[in-house]
Amino acid sequence: MLGAKTMVKMIDVAKLANVSTATVSRVLRNPDSVKKKTRDKVLESIEQLNYQPNVLARHFRRSKTNTILVIVPNIANTIFSQMVQGIEATASQNNYRVLLGNSNRNVEKEYDFLNILRQRQVDGMILLSGKIDRDTLQELLEQYPIVLASEYLKDVEMSTVCINNIKCGKEATKHLLAQGHRRVAHISGPMNSMLSVDRQGGYLEAMNEYGLKRDNRLILEGDFSFESGYERMKGFLRLKDRPTALFAASDEMAMGAIKAAKAEGIAVPEELAVVGFDDIRFSSIFEPGITTVAQPAVEMGNTSMELLLKHIKDPAFKPELIMLESEMIIRESCGLKVKEETR
Amino acid sequence: MLGAKTMVKMIDVAKLANVSTATVSRVLRNPDSVKKKTRDKVLESIEQLNYQPNVLARHFRRSKTNTILVIVPNIANTIFSQMVQGIEATASQNNYRVLLGNSNRNVEKEYDFLNILRQRQVDGMILLSGKIDRDTLQELLEQYPIVLASEYLKDVEMSTVCINNIKCGKEATKHLLAQGHRRVAHISGPMNSMLSVDRQGGYLEAMNEYGLKRDNRLILEGDFSFESGYERMKGFLRLKDRPTALFAASDEMAMGAIKAAKAEGIAVPEELAVVGFDDIRFSSIFEPGITTVAQPAVEMGNTSMELLLKHIKDPAFKPELIMLESEMIIRESCGLKVKEETR
């Protein structure tokens, strides 16, 4: 890299085109307010000088950056990177940029990122994590456009994009119950997240509908990871009356559980039927294919960005809760296809 | 969101502390240049007024944003999101932010993102894609700090962080040859990328060392995806003298190929030994576990950010090529472990 060329500025364009900087600015921001002839002259000068507007001056002057912040627990996790992909796509379409705040599930880091918002380096924020405390969030919501996605919170009135995790958890569990399973185990996500509470809530509701009381030996808490699925399943397998089916709150945990079962010589789905959650890319590649609740991750990203734009454009915009549809995808791990085939 | 509070500015802090804005600015940017007593008085006023510096004014005044741009072909792809994770981590540590440019492998979009750099909205750029043409790149390199990572280019002198793909491709292939395989097939990545050319080059070198001439029936081009691996393998399986081993230029393609083989009743690794590339998270979970060349993706991200910082701090910094070490990971798909066990 050599030294930077001295920048051509608006005044240079103005001089070449024999107009004022105001007119150049108008051509750039509101072309219709300038007579065609003048406009063409200005555009030609811009071209000729290869003028690039100083975006920093513009941001400063307008106190607006056309940039938003995304706080994400773990960008290397497929489900989150898909959401970010959706956010970025919609942002780009609307001439917005995305600043990435990857917290690696470190709450301190998430709090640090909030200062980017406070210092107005961005016009708004999408939170893909539910770890910020109520009071901080409340304070921020009064001042900045914010959307929560995937996660959601009780007692905080804010725009949220999510799926109905209770319904999904219930559906997943009933799918197993309907096939005759009664000892259905559940590996939940971290219970400090509403998401996990609700998926478990759905599980409990489904069990209840089939007259099955909560049995704590059949419920263990994981952290969404493959490893935690593996370990928790090992736990279930030590029970003298081991479960014949499992609802795992993530596909990664479902895969971990299946591996653990296989390691003990237990066949899936024949001896253990499994339903997961998320429908990550590998769920269809894994063997057996994971029956799962598909989260519309990219769409969730799109939608949350659209919602954020509404807040940015209209500070009086009232918080909205958007619940996206999710879909159960039947593959092999739940045993349904096997049964159908041998019928 | 209610209306934004009117901002406290530096002059307010200055008045409360009975100093000039210059002193407040010094306390913020270079505390040691201010007498302790004055400094404390200023800090107290900042605290008291809950002053947040206007970052946009600062960026404008200093023509520096402490933000860098990352152009990535596909953020939803594990290998790239891991690199981005590494970039973000090192950036954060150095008080830098990351602006995400996800191109979805669309070259037009990549060219669009370059304007962010030209308009100095960022202090530098990390390219995770090798699609920008030589001339454009040359023009940009003269003006801005840029690092290319993972990919690399011939005939362009720029800082690059990568692995030795020739060596890796050779090692992977020799691993198969050493086990006695002679009909070793190769599914390459897109050949418009140096990465793919080199991995294939390594394959050819290895074959050559074993006295095996290039056989175009054993070489097919994929696009790194599972689907392309599946399709290309189907092609190989139609040969009357089908290959007994495969080197795939990505783990996803390796998995696709294995699925295709299984679908035809061909056992892996017994009847087809496979080596992949990347070591994505899922490669150890897949069955059989994928023998692969592990790319140090997170480290690659860290290193490229470190290198970019050097360019940012010193515009005269000479371009460097950093080649990271990669490692072969032996799992089941290559058949080595099976053989060892039955020995």
Place this chain on the structure above:
DNA sequence: TTGTAAGCGTTATCAT
């Protein structure tokens, strides 16, 4: 429709 000119809030130079 176009021009004039006053900021935006910080930093950095030059005095003191």
Place this chain on the structure above:
DNA sequence: ATGATAACGCTTACAA
């Protein structure tokens, strides 16, 4: 060690 003040380059009343 601190203060006064002129930029930085753009946008936007307001005037013409």
